Amino acid sequence: xxxxxxxxxxxxxxxxxxxxxxxxxxxxxxxxxxxxxxxxxxxxxxxxxxxxxxxxxxxxxxxxxxxxxxxxxxxxxxxxxxxxxxxxxxxxxxxxxxxxxxxxxxxxxxxxxxxxxxxx
Amino acid sequence: xxxxxxxxxxxxxxxxxxxxxxxxxxxxxxxxxxxxxxxxxxxxxxxxxxxxxxxxxxxxxxxxxxxxxxxxxxxxxxxxxxxxxxxxxxxxxxxxxxxxxxxxxxxxxxxxxxxxxxxxxxxxxxxxxxxxxxxxxxxxxxxxxxxxxxxxxxxxxxxxxxxxxxxxxxxxxxxxxxxxxxxxxxxxxxxxxxxxxxxxxxxxxxxxxxxxxxxxxxxxxxxxxxxxxxxxxxxxxxxxxxxxxxxxxxxxxxxxxxxxxxxxxxxxxxxxxxxxxxxxxxxxxxxxxxxxxxxxxxxxxxxxxxxxxxxxxxxxxxxxxxxxxxxxxxxxxxxxxxxxxxxx
Numbered sequence: 001x002x003x004x005x006x007x008x009x010x011x012x013x014x015x016x017x018x019x020x021x022x023x024x025x026x027x028x029x030x031x032x033x034x035x036x037x038x039x040x041x042x043x044x045x046x047x048x049x050x051x052x053x054x055x056x057x058x059x060x061x062x063x064x065x066x067x068x069x070x071x072x073x074x075x076x077x078x079x080x081x082x083x084x085x086x087x088x089x090x091x092x093x094x095x096x097x098x099x100x101x102x103x104x105x106x107x108x109x110x111x112x113x114x115x116x117x118x119x120x
Numbered sequence: 121x122x123x124x125x126x127x128x129x130x131x132x133x134x135x136x137x138x139x140x141x142x143x144x145x146x147x148x149x150x151x152x153x154x155x156x157x158x159x160x161x162x163x164x165x166x167x168x169x170x171x172x173x174x175x176x177x178x179x180x181x182x183x184x185x186x187x188x189x190x191x192x193x194x195x196x197x198x199x200x201x202x203x204x205x206x207x208x209x210x211x212x213x214x215x216x217x218x219x220x221x222x223x224x225x226x227x228x229x230x231x232x233x234x235x236x237x238x239x240x241x242x243x244x245x246x247x248x249x250x251x252x253x254x255x256x257x258x259x260x261x262x263x264x265x266x267x268x269x270x271x272x273x274x275x276x277x278x279x280x281x282x283x284x285x286x287x288x289x290x291x292x293x294x295x296x297x298x299x300x301x302x303x304x305x306x307x308x309x310x311x312x313x314x315x316x317x318x319x320x321x322x323x324x325x326x327x328x329x330x331x332x333x334x335x336x337x338x339x340x341x342x343x344x345x346x347x348x349x350x351x352x353x354x355x356x357x358x359x360x361x362x363x364x365x366x367x368x369x370x371x372x373x374x375x376x377x378x379x380x381x382x383x384x385x386x387x388x389x390x391x392x393x394x395x396x397x398x399x400x401x402x403x404x405x406x407x408x409x410x411x412x413x414x415x416x417x418x419x420x421x422x423x424x425x426x427x428x429x430x431x432x433x434x435x436x437x438x439x440x441x442x443x444x445x446x447x448x449x450x451x452x453x454x455x456x457x458x459x460x461x462x463x464x
Contacts, residue, residue, distance in 0.1 A: 003145060005243045010241060013225055015155050015202070020224040020369070027365030031204035042272035043210040052210060053273045058211050061284055064432050068287040076296045078447075079250070080229060082301040087456065097451065100444065102130055113438060 063114035067107065074103060151216045152241050152402070158231045161406070162375040163193035168410065170450040171376075176421030199366060206365035208272050215269035220366040223262050227373035227380075231256045234383045235310045237393050237401035248300070248309035250292045252384060253294065255341060259377070260286040263348060263358045266370075270361040278357030282348040284428060288435030289345075293335035295443035296328040299386055300449035303462045313392030315462040320391040324462075325454060331439050336381045336416075338431065341374070347428055367368055380414040442462040 003011065042049045081096050128136075140146055148154055167190055174181030184191025227374045233248040235241040238306065245251055260282040267279025283463070296424045301307060304315045312321075322329050338345040349357025386392060386408040393401035426434075453459055 005245045008145070008149065008243045009229070009232050009245075012149050012154060013229060015150055015229045016225055017221070019155070020221055023369075024220060024365050027201055027203070027205055027368075030202050031364050033204065036211070039206065042210060043268070043355060044273060045355070048176040049272075053271050053276045054268065057277075057280060061287070061429065061432055064284070064287050064436060067336050067436065068291070071291050078269075078295065078298055078299065081309065082298045082447075083305060085302045085305070085451075093252075094451075097448070099349075100447070104444065109434075 063110065066115075067110050071107070072105075140436045148240075148242055153234070153236045153240065154232070157229065158228055158376055158379065161379045161409075163197070164190075164373055165375045165378055165410075165413055166193045166196075169420075172414055173421050176418060180398065192258065192426060196230065200364060200368040202380070203367075204365040205366060206361075207363075208270060208361050209424070210271040211361065212271065214267040216266065216362075216366060219266045219269055220362075220369045223259075223266070224369050225259055226255060226262060227376040230380045231383070233309055234254055234380070234387055234405075235313055235392060236405050238314075239310075240393075240402065241310055244310055245308070246306050249297065249307040249312070249388075252309075252380070256377070256380075257286065257290060260380060261352065266362070267358050269352065270358075272361045274354045274356070274360045275358045277349040278350075278354050278360070280349075280427060281354075282341065282358065285347055285431065287438070288432045289335040289338035291371045292331050292435055292439035292443045295453075296331035296335065296446060297388060297441065298443075299325045299328045299446050302447070302450050302454065303459055309387050309392075313387055313394065316391045317394055318461050320389065320394075321462070322389040324458075325446065325450070327442050329385075329448065331443045331446065332389070335435075336385060338435070339420065340378055340381055340416070340418060343376070344423040344426050345431055346420075346425060347431065350425055351423075378413055378416065379409065382409045382416065385412050 015023075042053065044050070150156060170192070171181040182192040185195045206214060230252040232242040233245060233252050233383040240345070260279075263282040264279035267276040270276070300321050304312050305323070306312065315321075337343075341348050346357075348354075349359060351357075354360070359367060362370050385403065386405060387443060390408050390412070391403050392408075395401075395404040399407075431434070
């Protein structure tokens with residue numbers, strides 16, 4: 001069977017799918033069923049639950065999220081650079097180290113700002 | 121009758137099915153490096169964790185099912201299959217079931233790229249490393265979705281924490297393996313193992329190993345970074361409202377992830393299948409994997425949990441800086457012409 005790489009991944013995932021779905025259905029069929037308002041309430045440490053959980057929560061670490069969005073892309077660029085690193089003459093690649101250094105400086109400033117709550 | 125001429129006979133169909141079932145590819149996908157191996161390894165790891173944690177805490181652990189309780193995971197699985205699947209009244213039941221299915225698919229997906237010997241890998245992909253990272257980075261989203269679908273406060277908080285944790289560990293984790301990518305010039309996991317025949321990457325990349333191991337602990341959501349399911353704060357975190365088979369799947373997914381991550385650490389830093397030849401190559405991979413997993417379990421028995429802000433700050437300052445220093449060390453290694461050791 002000459003299957004290529006991604007077809008094999010698909011076949012493997014189909015096997016997982018074919019095991020999981022019957023398992024879920026089996027559990028649904030074999031388990032006891034019944035209605036009990038107290039048991040079916042969302043768990044809130046034994047208290048009566050206070051409505052929906054889908055409320056607004058405070059995003060305390062928002063600056064980190066912004067930095068993540070920036071550096072996610074940078075990390076991907078670094079991967080392509082790292083792949084090419086061993087193949088090409090070295091002198092061109094030292095310039096990339098300057099690029100990293102230029103990126104780290106604003107990161108340090110952003111971390112400093114995220115530590116000072118009065119700025120955001 | 122002419123329309124039936126082109127159809128295969130029963131004998132031909134049986135032959136075809138037999139040929140597929142006995143083919144090497146099918147056996148690999150379903151049995152050894154594939155599905156059953158991952159499932160049984162995850163089950164074995166639950167037993168290993170209970171035994172090791174028990175020794176750490178001066179207990180004995182599971183004892184009665186099989187030899188020193190080794191069949192305990194199977195007994196637990198059968199028990200959970202017959203339990204009632206309870207959903208909280210405000211929950212999105214269909215979404216929860218779909219999330220359980222998606223979690224299972226995701227948890228098993230990265231295992232296809234792990235090489236178990238020379239040419240003994242299900243999917244020998246050129247972008248294996250990126251594939252594994254891509255699949256692993258989808259977990260927090262599914263966990264947040266479970267928290268959302270449960271519509272209960274503890275699971276939702278757990279899901280949000282999982283997302284923040286990803287922000288903290290993901291970039292240091294990627295950058296810590298960049299040194300290996302630079303030394304080998306490939307993302308293919310098989311070739312990365314082949315490059316380690318002379319010297320394992322844990323030696324030249326010791327900083328990268330330290331960063332990757334720490335980030336892997338955060339990725340696995342294990343102590344000291346088990347914030348999404350912090351038992352003392354969030355009951356059971358994102359798994360609070362799961363029960364029956366969905367709970368089993370959540371539990372299994374966590375241990376599958378532990379297995380995959382240990383195997384990945386083995387592949388990247390500990391030489392994969394390389395070792396003295398009197399033991400078969402796949403056994404070396406499994407031995408190293410379980411060794412790494414038991415180290416992770418001992419860490420769970422020894423360390424307290426960190427706070428969210430400390431994790432974020434450590435990830436963005438110390439871990440990231442160490443990963444960048446590791447890249448500089450690698451650049452120096454290559455500049456001094458020492459990279460011939462890991463050329464294939």
